[in-house]
Amino acid sequence: MTFLSVNVNKAAVLRNSRGGREPDPVALARLALAAGSHGVTMHPRPDQRHIRLDDVLGIPPILGKAEFNLEGNPFASPRVGYPGLLELVRRVMPAQVTLVPDGDGQLTSDHGFDLSADLSELEGLVRSFKQDAVRVSVFVDAGCSGLERLKACGVDRIEIYTGPFADAFSSGHFAPELDACVRTANEARNAGLGVNAGHDLCQANLPVLLQAIPFIDEVSIGHALFCEALHDGFGPTVRRYLAILESRRITP
Template sequence: MSTALSVNLNKVALIRNSREGNFPSLIEFGNISLEGGAQGLTVHPRPDQRHIRPGDVYDLAKVVKSFPDAEFNIEGNPFAAAQGDYPGLMQLVADTQPDQCTLVPDSDDQLTSDHGFDLTTQSERLAPIVEQLHQLGVRVSLFMDPDIEQIKLARELGVARIELYTGPYALNYPSAQHSACLEQYRQAADYARGIGLAVNAGHDLNLDNLPDFLSIAGIAEVSIGHALTVDALRFGMPQAVTRYLQICQRSA
């Protein structure tokens, strides 16, 4: 089975937010992505609304529902407090009923997500959040480093998936440390699958480094936004989606 591609629209929203109005339209680019064959859309709303706004989450949930085989993935920090007209991640999830919610330990002052959960200190706090998401019928994924001991704790929390944070992999590509770094991710993914967790991946994956990463067997989904948006500037959005899909399909 090939790896699913979920297109993250955060950077399209960032461009939109640099001007008044709704150009570029996230609805339009969501439709282009799904019509081009992407298996899903991802959004990461933050309290400061630097890119995705609450209204975008509701709008894109409707877009995905018009593509019966596509999935909607909302990611973010469940502990970030409501702020202004940002109602909080869990309220957005409850209102829109995404297929998947990826919990990420990012703080308001981070430029972007840059580490996975430390479940030795956060499992107890996460447990009721995971249970609440299960009650909503939403699949839960945890943003994780390729650390086998941490992944073991994720399984104990009862989540269905983890998303491997691939920032260090991308940073080491194609340096002398690349092979060792890739092997660390391979071992982590194999371990996770062996204990019953499906494995997603995301962060700084691009057309150059994605093929090697997908030599790891059984990656269920990659979420790609920043690089895909840059490539859309080069090739156009339909062609960018096609190029990523071709790599994902070769992973089968």
């Protein structure tokens, strides 16, 4: 069975655009878990553009048997309000840490690690995370190779960056991108690695991906899920407001 981890970063984006406390990412995480989600994902950035330290610290008490997947760039140095990914992991002890090579200038994660250039530095970092008995997943591009080297340095899973597949799916011509995902998933499984997937997955394209790669362990979904929830839940919310006004109507 493929697990769903709901990424609640978008709640923090909305909150931070206005200030204050609403919407609360931890409260949204609690709703996701109540609805049956197998886990929660957060990806705090050093610039605190959305998820903040207090959001991360608020997740462990609400998890129950669900898993916390904490994403981040292991190369990013600590700064005010952001203690660094390794320190965050040691504070909250998530079930899984997903290492992602994103920089401050990136709007969102848009590529995996360059294994030929980054592996030597990653190897030492992976050992540090593994000392805390945390499952380590590494964000990779579909179509990459050399995954056996990740296994050798202690990585447990890869997460396939599915953005190109999702973009191609929306155009109706996605066979090459899907094939790249399949090849990478098969190589990972042959190397003894688990397979996660994430980025721009939605209700339309997810069944196609799972049909092609039925052994995916986990999908992390945030942006599309929040967009779909806005569409599917906005009407009922408006009707509830109208009902409140109707109930307070004073007959002249």
